Amino acid sequence: MHQDTVMNVVAAAVVRDGRLLVVSKEAAPDAVERLAVVEDVAALEGVPMRMVVFAATLSGAPAVAAELAALRWTDGRDGVRLAPAVGGQVVPLLRERGWLQPDQALRGD
Numbered sequence: 001m002h003q004d005t006v007m008n009v010v011a012a013a014v015v016r017d018g019r020l021l022v023v024s025k026e027a028a029p030d031a032v033e034r035l036a037v038v039e040d041v042a043a044l045e046g047v048p049m050r051m052v053v054f055a056a057t058l059s060g061a062p063a064v065a066a067e068l069a070a071l072r073w074t075d076g077r078d079g080v081r082l083a084p085a086v087g088g089q090v091v092p093l094l095r096e097r098g099w100l101q102p103d104q105a106l107r108g109d
Contacts, residue, residue, distance in 0.1 A: 006048045011038075012056035013090060015099045019073040020091065021062055022082060036093055043083035051085055053093075075100055 013035060014021040033055040042049040062071050074080040076091035094100045 006050050007042050007045060009042070009049055009051040011051050011053045011086075011090070013053055013094060013099075014056050014058055014062070015094060016073070018099070018101055019075050020094060020100060021058075022072055022074055022080060022086060036089070038085045038089045040083075040085035040089065043085070049085065053090055 035053045035055050038051045038053060040049055040051070041047065064071055072080055074082070076082065076087065076095070082091065091100060095102050
């Protein structure tokens with residue numbers, strides 16, 4: 001990809017028990033609500049990226065398949081390495097909506 005090309009990505013925010021499911025590539029859950037459009041640099045490709053994020057649910061247990069290298073549930077604070085767009089924009093949005101625990105809740109504020 002050329003640096004002047006914007007990569008368009010669709011992402012799903014699957015939250016269960018206050019934790020976000022993160023994967024390393026593409027997934028196809030059942031999207032139910034458009035949450036945001038995030039613009040950042042793609043973590044792996046290093047090119048400009050526009051990511052449309054949807055709230056989603058899964059009908060079964062998530063599993064690594066196709067292009068997925070890994071998946072894991074995270075609260076955004078447990079040391080899981082997140083792509084900049086996810087850690088810097090999606091996780092704060094989910095905290096703001098009350099889907100993930102707010103920062104001050106961990107400090108006892």
